[in-house]
Amino acid sequence: GENVEQHPSTLSVQEGDSAVIKCTYSDSASNYFPWYKQELGKGPQLIIDIRSNVGEKKDQRIAVTLNKTAKHFSLHITETQPEDSAVYFCAASWATDSWGKLQFGAGTQVVVTP
């Protein structure tokens, strides 16, 4: 089955700096890679996603890059703000099979200090 590794486990950044979280996956059949933000006591919220036919996607301060050859994808947050503090999870899925089951990474605790 799919295995997703995520690094780092914790990330502290100064407000205004950039944050980068990296994930690797094992199954080359995976074709969908979402990123979720989870605040304490709440469910995960989809913040951006990318499909395997795209190398990069950007939405305001958030971007995701995908390297299919190396089987890794990354989340980039620019101009970080205190409200970006949360746990971020990457995930991988093979939507054409297994009803789109997601395999999650272990999560990254991001702390943005003013």
Added chain:
Amino acid sequence: GAVVSQHPSRVICKSGTSVKIECRSLDFQATTMFWYRQFPKQSLMLMATSNEGSKATYEQGVEKDKFLINHASLTLSTLTVTSAHPEDSSFYICSALPETNAYEQYFGPGTRLTVT
């Protein structure tokens, strides 16, 4: 946007009793819903996949007789924790996959279960 609700948000029950958690897709129909559990400071662990009108598929190591899942309609799935024990205390989260989109899962706000 696509909204998924869960009820209750928090529940405390005594050991040996059963608890039902509801997951509803409010503005879309979902042929597939997923149930996860999450322990403190850990990732989400998939428990089972439920498809409307059919039996749920459980992940390895998840007791199907203990965690009963029913997906009776395109907008409602329920998880019943039977004969709950303190080790079942956890954060339970559902997600729903719209029938019009094979990719994006929308997550509920979670249910905090505490078994005393």
